[in-house]
Amino acid sequence: MLYGLRDLRVEDIDIPNVEAGEVLVKVKSATTCGTDLKIFQRGYIEKVIRLPTVFGHEWAGEVVEVGEGIEWPKKGMRVRAGNSAPCLRCTMCRKGKYNLCEDMIWLWGAYAEYIKVPARTVLVNMQEIPQHVSYEEAAITEPLACVLHGAEEADVKLGDTVTIIGAGAIGLLHLLTAKKKGAGKIIIVDLVEERLKLARKLGADETINAGQENVVEKVQQLTSGYGADVVIEAIGLPGTWERALKLVGKGGTVLEFGGCPPGTEVKVDAELLHYGEVTVRGAFHATPLHFRKALELIASRTIDVRPLITRKMKLEEINEAFKILSTTKSEIKIAIIP
Ligand SMILES: [Zn+2]
Numbered sequence: 001m002l003y004g005l006r007d008l009r010v011e012d013i014d015i016p017n018v019e020a021g022e023v024l025v026k027v028k029s030a031t032t033c034g035t036d037l038k039i040f041q042r043g044y045i046e047k048v049i050r051l052p053t054v055f056g057h058e059w060a061g062e063v064v065e066v067g068e069g070i071e072w073p074k075k076g077m078r079v080r081a082g083n084s085a086p087c088l089r090c091t092m093c094r095k096g097k098y099n100l101c102e103d104m105i106w107l108w109g110a111y112a113e114y115i116k117v118p119a120r121t122v123l124v125n126m127q128e129i130p131q132h133v134s135y136e137e138a139a140i141t142e143p144l145a146c147v148l149h150g151a152e153e154a155d156v157k158l159g160d161t162v163t164i165i166g167a168g169a170i171g172l173l174h175l176l177t178a179k180k181k182g183a184g185k186i187i188i189v190d191l192v193e194e195r196l197k198l199a200r201k202l203g204a205d206e207t208i209n210a211g212q213e214n215v216v217e218k219v220q221q222l223t224s225g226y227g228a229d230v231v232i233e234a235i236g237l238p239g240t241w242e243r244a245l246k247l248v249g250k251g252g253t254v255l256e257f258g259g260c261p262p263g264t265e266v267k268v269d270a271e272l273l274h275y276g277e278v279t280v281r282g283a284f285h286a287t288p289l290h291f292r293k294a295l296e297l298i299a300s301r302t303i304d305v306r307p308l309i310t311r312k313m314k315l316e317e318i319n320e321a322f323k324i325l326s327t328t329k330s331e332i333k334i335a336i337i338p
Pocket residue numbers: 033034035036057058142143
């Protein structure tokens with residue numbers, strides 16, 4: 001059991017002071033995320049988060065204070081903001097690769113009563129939440145934004161057979177997105193039966209329990225010996241990255257979506273890339289445009305994220321929430337209510 005490697009506490013801290021251009025939001029709901037769990041269990045790239053810190057990054061709430069010079073948003077407005085804001089000036093931003101910005105501002109601190117949103121984030125990555133959308137749903141904008149970016153890279157076409165490894169929140173969001181993109185058949189792989197059950201409920205055509213079945217053989221069988229057109233790895237382990245390469249058919253695309261620990265190397269069969277013309281792609285994070293689209297898709301229920309919130313817990317129970325996520329695997333997302 002990995003739980004306990006990191007020290008997570010609920011503490012009283014001062015409500016942040018709001019400076020020019022900044023916005024203070026009362027957090028109404030913050031959802032748990034695999035990334036938080038990973039950081040909690042094993043740490044993360046220093047660039048993105050420096051511990052100790054207030055934790056959590058998927059949230060939505062109500063504006064309670066605005067800094068000098070702010071015309072939008074207004075006090076009382078229901079809002080969400082992304083956990084990143086690109087600089088719009090660096091080489092990557094100039095290439096339009098805003099998710100790879102070299103001077104990104106990251107925003108942590110969702111598991112708290114209040115969160116202060118930096119001026120740049122207010123400007124490039126904050127949105128008003130439509131009245132009919134709950135705070136819990138709006139909090140899921142962030143993972144959906146990442147999935148939309150990944151989906152563009154995976155480029156699922158009408159009628160494609162798609163295999164998704166992992167039926168956690170990210171795998172399930174990929175499932176919902178691939179369905180909307182017109183996938184013909186979606187096969188989803190996981191070790192946890194409850195998750196596979198939910199995947200079937202959300203539209204997976206076939207599910208494979210990797211603990212009970214030979215995944216490579218089963219995918220071959222379900223694709224008439226051909227392999228999938230698109231394979232999406234949504235776990236973030238070297239073993240599953242390599243497995244993804246074994247499930248794809250000739251001319252297909254593998255999207256390695258789950259982040260592995262820095263320094264991880266994986267084996268790729270050169271024959272697969274050359275004679276099989278397989279494309280292997282990675283995807284990291286999302287751009288402000290993906291965030292905007294994600295909230296719109298949630299609001300129109302084109303992508304209905306409500307079934308992914310499997311439990312609600314109070315902020316004081318945050319340790320218990322991560323313990324549950326670490327051990328049971330049956331919960332998808334827990335909404336933390338301050
Ligand atoms: Zn997240």
